[in-house]
Structure formats: structure tokens, C-alpha cells
Amino acid sequence: MAFLEIDNLHKAFGPNIALHHFDMKIERGEFITFLGPSGCGKTTVLRMIAGFETPTRGTIRLEGRDVTRVRTRDRAVGMVFQSYALFPNMTVAQNIGFSLKVAKLAQKAADARVAEMLELIKLPHLAARYPWQLSGGQQQRVALARALANKPRVLLLDEPLSALDAKIRVSLREDIRALQRELGITSVFVTHDQEEALSISDRIVVMNEGRVEQVGAPLDIYNFPRTRFVASFVGTLNILAGRVIDPAAGRIVVDGQELVTARPLPADDAGKERLLALRPEAILLEPPAHGRNSLAATVEEISFLGAVVRIRARVTNAVISLDVFNDPNRILPERGQPVALGFSHDNLLVLDENAV
Template sequence: MTDTTLAVPLAGGDGHRTRAAGATVEFRALRRAFGATVALDGLDLTVRPGELLALLGPSGCGKTTALRMLAGFEHPDSGLVLVDGEDVTGVPAHRRDTGMVFQSYSLFPHLNALDNVAFGLRMRKVGAAERRARAAELLELVGLPDHGSRYPHQLSGGQQQRIALARALALRPRVLLLDEPLSALDAKVRLTLREEIRRLQQELGITTLFVTHDQEEALSMADRVAVMRGGRLEQCATPAELYARPATAFVAEFVGTMSRIPGRVVDGGTVEVLGRRLPVDGEAPAVAGGEVDVLVRPEAVRLSHDPAGRARVVATAFLGAVTRVTVTLPGGTPVKADLPTESAAALPPGSAVAVDLPDRPVLVAPRAA
């Protein structure tokens, strides 16, 4: 297999950081079952060179199984895994040129940070001077140049994760795999490392797969997000497209906040909701009586004070410049609206309000039971 140049040169280089070429990764009709449980059910997905693609979905959707198949830790019942067009489905993990960062860090407690980073190089018989020099350069790259002599128990969770990242990059992998690497960290550290990982990935130009169940993490870091459900791919798109034009009701509700407002399909292209008719985004589902739910983002909901209004404000949540206002419609359906905080101050709990939607296509789904 060919080697790719990362931002870290070999010892004795000129110190210039060179952008990696980035590999193309393809999953073709991957299927994997564990007994009666189907983890992957015909997954087809392509990761572009130099792209950071997030695999997003609830627990048990198959995202970690897909990552482990690319790493070589799991093997499909059928289907192929290709890297730059080369079939690596049957290639052992240690020959795949992938670097993996785990949720649990998996650092060796008896080795200091420098030796942890250099461990893979030692296994590949790289000379002592060269591997220590490369490990030192990687520690600098992840912002820990003075932490080489410290042991894992002397490092914070965020520092341990940086060491794990440096260790994965030491072998100059064609593909970097991140398995929920930030989930064990507190919110502030998670945000900092999120930005740092993205910066390093862009600087190195390395193709990266990032597994997470955190939608904010996926949307803020990834070039594209692949949303999975039940071992299948629901949609793969840029964060903006995924949020604005979800392909399915599942994607719409899993990515961001959605309210379900009762509506009725008038014809194949129009739905009646909140006393008005709006065009349907896509094809309306065929349901008995035409009863559907209209899926609406909170920023699209319009509220106005109206003494005769049949909706009531039941709660407000301050989010800074925006306040999330929850109202109930007649019949008890909750609807969330994001309003400028100054405007929301005029609508305290108990206020009677009118609810309206903008005149644009809406996504509809079968009525929830």
C-alpha cells in the first residue's frame, strides 16, 4: 500500500508541513448481522478525498460497526470496503493504513505521552531517534510539546485525547477514524477539542470518518453528515442541506428540533395546517383521511399576541439572543418557536397567541400515534 505525506515530516526533514492527498473510501452493499440483530443492512456510502464525514444516528444504528469494518476490526457478511479503489475487505487491520481514536483513549498507563505516541512506530521497527523525533513533532502539532514525559494519570481527559490523536497520526494513515472521541469530556473541553480536531483535519487534508450521536457535534465539524437508522443510510448531505431539506421525517426530527403540527392533505401537493394551505415539500404520504403531521423548525414558527388566540404560551427558555417559546394548540399539541428575546419578553406563560407559518413548502409525515 502506498504511504501518504502528513503534516509531520520524517526526522531530518525541513519542517515544512505538507498537505495530505486524502483517500477515497467506499462502502458497497455492506451487510453485517450479529445473530438476529442486523447491524448493517446494505450500506452504500462514499467518502470523498480529504473530507470529514460524520456518521450520525441513535445507538444501534450501525455507525460504529461501519467504522470498525473500515478499520478491519469487523468483517462484513457481504459487501465490500474499498480505499482508493482497492478492495481491503479481507486485509488485516494492521495492514490497512488507518489510524483510530477511541472514546476511551486506550493509552498505555505504563508509557509516558511521548512513548504512547511513538508506540506504533516502534511496532513498525522505526529507529529510536526517528520515532522520538516524529512523536515530538506530533506532540507539538496537537499543542502538547511540553507534556512528553507525563504519564496518562498526570494528564486531563482532553490532554489524553490529544495524545491518542497524535498516536493515530504517527503512522501517517490514509484514513483517520474517530469513534465518539469527545463523549467522555465535559462541555467546555469538548468544544475546544472539536475545533482543534477540525483544524488539524483540514490542515492535514486527511480523509476522516467521525462517529457520533451528538447532532451539534456532527453539524459543526463535518463537511457532510451521513444519518443512519437501523443499519441503513437515511440521508448523506452537507449540514446546511440536512437541516434545511431533510429527506425523511426521521432525519428532520433527529437533526435539530422539530414540532409536529396536525394537518390534512388536500391533494398530492397541498396541506391544510393552522387554517391555511401550504405546498408540500416532496411527495405527501398516502394516508387514510389525509391526516398528517406537518414538521416545522422553531425558527419558522410565528407567534403574535392575540387575546382571541386559541394557543397558549406554557413555557419559555432563555437561549441568549433567542428565547424558545413553547405553546400548546387546541387539543394540547405542543409547538416550539424561537423568537428574539426582546419579542419573547412580551409573551409570558399564560399569554394567548396566534400561531402562523411562512408561505413556503413544508415537510409532512404520517400522523404520530
């Protein structure tokens, strides 16, 4: 039995369906991220786990107990919001200890727990300050400590880093992951930021229009996307349309040039149009080689991005982006120059949907 089970969850707001038949099993101590664009249903799932929303149908079980219609305060979950939601008239220590006071914990035990949380977030010297005297990153650390103070069974984080600037966001997400591992607490994180999801998750649930597109480890989600949406949403991607000419041999023609996939295709794909995906970093500027695919192209644009140089090259109807590391000794091609784009069979992914 999984620690947290979500079974056939469905949510409608009047005629609008926010979530379609959501299923998920989360193990104890896992860090799960719901990733997707605004309005895809990820926060709706989080709010139903927390008890802020009631499902139209479906079941939520925590350690085998049906909590679908149990009050939020009786679920033993901690919640961290995007907006911090700290009480402005309370000090840092009072904010952290608020849930302990509501739970009527003895004052001595509550004070000890608050002190423990302050040490955990490395802010013991700010215990007497008020929220307005803190930076955004410090306020979110306090919000995290408040959510953890009452020792919840599940920690829920609703885009907690989106209001912070880039450097603080990176630092705080690393702190959140380190704390989660140290405490071993089951956590569900919501974000629209693919880099956040890839960097801190055990598993990622990619969502779109109220449905789950794919669930998997970060490496699987990035390297082996199953649908066009996942491939396009997670990382930069080249999408190509090809026609299958020999399914058994994995042979596909793209703009008059033949490519080969790593695995055979279904026999009934013969003559069909299929969508292919290719990551920019998987492509090399090299002549054709045995066991590798190659596309003849012409350089259209070169962009310097710091550590990476992005080259855009045209293959008849398709434009392909490839990334190379910035090397002062590398001689880059010029605009209008013919080039060969080489990549392995394994890097050419055939997506589930047919091309349209």
C-alpha cells in the same frame, strides 16, 4: 473513483442484523460523520472500515483496493477511541511513538515524528508525563497524535469526545477539525451528538436501526430532513399532522386551519394525511401576512433558556414550540393569551412518510 468506497455492506451477529445494505462513497480529504442513537450501526460500520469486524457481505475499497478482509495493520488507518486507550506505563512521547516502533522506523526519524506530533497537538512540554498525569482533554489529544503518527490514509474517530465535559468537548472538536483540514486527511467520525455532527462535518450520515435515513451536508440535514426520524433526531422540531385538500396548490389543513407548502404535492395525496415539520426558530409571533402561513394558537408555557426564550402554544390538538431571542425590550405574551404564529411556506416541510 471515490477514495473510500463502501458497497452493500451487511453485518449480522447471529440472528440479529446490525447493518442493512450500507453504501457510501467518501472523497479524499472529506470529514464524514455517522450520526445516530446507540445501537443504530454507526460504530459497526467504523469497526469494519478499521478491520476489527468482518462484514457478513459487502465490499470496502480504499483507493480502489479491496481491503474487506485485509488485516487492520495493513490498511493504513488510524483509530481514536472513546476511552483514549493509552498505555499507562508509557510516557506521552512513548505512546505517540508506539506505532512507529512497531513499524520499525529508524529511531532518529521516529523521534522527529513524535516531536512533530507533539507540536501539532500543542503538548511538547508534556512529553515526559504519563497518562494519569494528564487531563481528559490532554489524553485524547495524545490519542489523536498517536493515531496520526504513522501517517494513515484514513482517520477513524469513535465517539472520541463523549467522555469529556462540555467546554473541553467543544474546544477539542474544533481542534480535531482544524487538524483534519491542515493535514487533509480523510476522516470518519462517529457520534450521537447532533451539535458535534452539525458543527464539524462536510457530510452527515444519519443512521437508525442499521439503515441510512439520510446523507447530506449539515445545512441540508437540518433544514431539509426527509424522514420523521431525521427531523426529530437532528434539532428541536414540531411535528404536525395535516390532511391534503389541494395537492396542486400545496394546501393542507391542520386542526381546522389551512396551510400552504412551498411546492405542489403529488396528485394522489388528495385527502391523505401527511406529516409536516416546522423548526421552532422559523416561527414568528405576528399577524397573518401575504405569502406566509399563520396558525391561531394560545400560549401554554414560556421558558427562559438564556439567549433564547421558548414559547409553547396550543393549536387545538397540537402543541407548537417557537424560539425568540432574549431581548430585554421585547414584550412577551402571557400564559393563556391568544397569539398568531407566522412562518413562511418554505419553512413548512412535508416529510416522506405518511402520518399514522
